[in-house]
Ligand SMILES: NC(=[NH2+])NCCC[C@H](N)C(=O)O
């Protein structure tokens with residue numbers, strides 16, 4: 001069911017073996033593992049036409065040529081990679097295909113969401129994460145840009161010339177979060193000051209996931225007529241469910257809550273882009289890696305229409 005995508009329904013896989021937005025090696029292997037686990041075949045099995053011609057080859061910038069800007073680490077690399085991703089995602093979206101971006105770290109969302117908003121200016125973003133990823137140049141403690149993409153998309157915080165290609169196309173009332181539980185003090189302030197709607201794990205516990213997804217969509221998409229970009233950080237799930245990720249935080253979404261979100265977004269008929277981020281296959285034992293990769297694949301399937309019955 002889809003209001004915006006063209007028939008035959010086409011999923012264009014944007015594989016992004018990229019880890020420059022955070023310090024832990026291995027997250028660049030996420031997309032490779034997801035594809036090797038059979039994701040392409042699984043989506044074809046759901047009836048999608050799937051386009052995938054290999055993972056993105058990103059230009060490399062050696063560390064010496066990319067010193068920090070303020071606290072920001074690998075700024076030029078992150079900027080250029082996300083810009084390339086924005087073009088890829090925007091290109092697919094404009095053709096009426098569904099870009100499915102496999103990360104890679106969440107700094108890539110600066111690119112994916114820019115691409116979506118280029119094609120669908122009226123789109124809204126549903127961001128599923130343990131983290132708000134909304135630090136600015138002023139508030140970031142870690143300097144890891146995967147903790148910052150939302151602030152760039154909103155155009156808040158001081159501008160960094162190296163990122164001038166990122167247009168502030170996202171309005172604060174067009175993004176909603178679900179799953180938050182590790183939000184920095186500066187980020188909490190930003191969320192309040194900008195009136196950004198967020199459903200933390202507290203609200204998931206209080207209302208249940210069904211009501212939370214409904215309230216989240218009522219906020220960003222009251223008439224259910226806007227295209228939806230779903231950006232799913234696998235660390236939104238509890239570490240017992242998805243252990244193989246760089247910044248796990250306990251007290252997360254259950255297996256079913258994660259899948260329920262994806263199922264509901266698909267049933268809305270409004271999905272136009274999907275990100276599945278932060279699967280890091282080098283951070284756990286083989287069984288945990290396999291479990292996390294399998295869940296990555298099943299979340300994507302749920303978001304692309306797989307049903308339980
Ligand atoms: N995409 C993520 N996993 N982000 C984690 C961000 C953690 C922390 N808030 C930071 O700014 O560094």
Ligand SMILES: [Mn+2]
Nearest residue numbers: 130131233235
């Ligand atoms: Mn996260």
Ligand SMILES: [Mn+2]
Nearest residue numbers: 106129133233
């Ligand atoms: Mn994230």
